[in-house]
Amino acid sequence: MQIWLLELLKGAGKLFLHPLIYYFVFLAGLLGISRVKRERKNFHVRAKDALYELRQLFPLGLLIGLILSIITVATGLVIPFAAVLLTGVFMLLFSLVSRVRVLSPAYAVGAAFFVLTYVAGKSWDIPLIGTYFESLEDKVYPSVAILLALLMIGEGILISRNGSKGTSPKLAKSKRGQTVGVHEAKRLWMLPVFLLIPGEILEPPFAWWPVFEMGDNLYSLMLVPFGIGFQQQIQGMLPKEAVRRYGGQVLGVGLLVFVIAVAGYWYPIASIAAAAAAIIGREGIALVQRMRDDNRPFYFAKQNHGVMILGIIPGSPAERMELQVGELITKVNGSAVNDEQSLYEALQRNGAHCKLEVLDTNGQIRFVQRALYEGDHHELGILFVQDEKKWDSAAV
Structure with a gap:
């Protein structure tokens, strides 16, 4: 038990050594500054202060991350360290895109899964990190697909519970050139999750503990920060209703992906199908929402009776x-x-x-x-x- 407690503390301490945590803080602050500039341009006054997005970065994400950590550790879900590295790289690359929604786990973890599947079993002479890829077995890793599903479920909950708070009003032009109002939800959350990484520190505390893909049954704990971005522009309905509906759809896709991913332990092709379903489903939600909203009349248009x-x-x-x-x-x-x-x-x-x-x-x-x-x-x-x-x- 002492070893486990020590490893939990060390794993939590590694969070502050992870460069992405500071990068996410920077991005959240940047989102707040850009929103305030736009609101002042539209209304000559800001709706909320520039630190609002930064204050939303942690609280609910920490709670959901704790729940997901309990699930991953209790079920013995082991994630190769190479998958953690690839996910961090893709999060960094996707954050350079102007749309913050591409920081969804469906894209970053999904891309990491497919790259991991491709490089597994191959010899890669990469400085500093090459050894993490050389240790991979030539197989599909269903644990990564399950982690992807769990993160999508967390994403759906975050959007439903927090995404509708503090949506930003903005002015836009209709196709007829009239000034109309829309609302924009643009948010970044950090979801820290404890992951079991193959190593040489801990052993299973119980003989019956369901540790997957362990081989020698040795591993270590690491608290990994996952960034979750959300962006939605609403013109045809109330912002709270639109965002909660969006979050419910993401949650539904996450649950479906989880069911498919679990089957990957018996049928490896199911893991590939789960990762593909996550990416296609997440992109489909955004596309359908945008098309439906474009076909609705502007909710925040000038009225004759008020x-x-x-x-x-x-x-x-x-x-x-x-x-x-x-x-x-x-x-x-x-x-x-x-x-x-x-x-x-x-x-x-x-x-x-x-x-x-x-x-x-x-x-x-x-x-x-x-x-x-x-x-x-x-x-x-x-x-x-x-x-x-x-x-x-x-x-x-």
């Missing part, structure tokens, strides 16, 4: 009044409003108090009111689709 809420500034009176993205403000202080000018004029009639008539996303009318105080952010803190010809700001 002003559509495109975004809410955190800490503003609008947030305290519990106004929601997608709701329609039809009256302000008893006056009907249908554009930003009429909304602004109605607010000026009573600078100390604000009463709104709101049509919520379920089509129900509700009334909200609040006193306004000096220093309140941008009067109410509502972001909406602006008329660029009339105003130089889209925040009220």
Whole structure:
């Protein structure tokens, strides 16, 4: 037990020696900075601060990573160190692409699986890391396909639970040249998972422990950071609904891939089919979502009978009044409003108090009111689709 505890501590310590953990922190910070610049360009004010993406990088990912670690260690799922190296290389390469969604495990771990299958059993004279590939047996590694499935399941949960939080409002042009509103979810999570790596340190604690592909039954523990990127632009429906549906589809594909991958221990071709299904399924989800959304009318377009809420500034009176993205403000202080000018004029009639008539996303009318105080952010803190010809700001 002492050896196991020591190895757990050493494995966790190796996480901080992994260069990708610092690279992911850099990427998350870069995402936040680029979002703030775009929001200021569109609305002359940011919706959330530049550190928001960085704060989302760890919390839920650590919890899901702990659960996946328990599964991988308890089942004795052994991953060749060469697969860890290849996955890190592909994550680094894919991160250079402008779309953060290609950091999905389906692409990075899937590509690593196929390269591992190709190089297994071959002699590769690669400086420093060549020995890790020379030790590979000439066979398919089903454990890598199962790890891919588990990471996809974790990805689906992350998207469903966290992806819809803090989606960013932005302005776009419709095919007719009109200014419309859309929402963009662009997020990066880090999922650290303990992996059993072939080595010469630990032995199985119990004779019945199901350690797969071990040979001499010796291995070591390593806490490996997996990056999970997510990107989705939503124009035809509410952001929360669209993102949760997307996450549910990724989770469904992950479960299917897991079932196929498990069969790979008896039928090696099933492991190859699982990795291929992960890549095709993940890309298919993105393609179908984009096609369906393009065929829907813009949800955040200008309305004749009210002003559509495109975004809410955190800490503003609008947030305290519990106004929601997608709701329609039809009256302000008893006056009907249908554009930003009429909304602004109605607010000026009573600078100390604000009463709104709101049509919520379920089509129900509700009334909200609040006193306004000096220093309140941008009067109410509502972001909406602006008329660029009339105003130089889209925040009220």
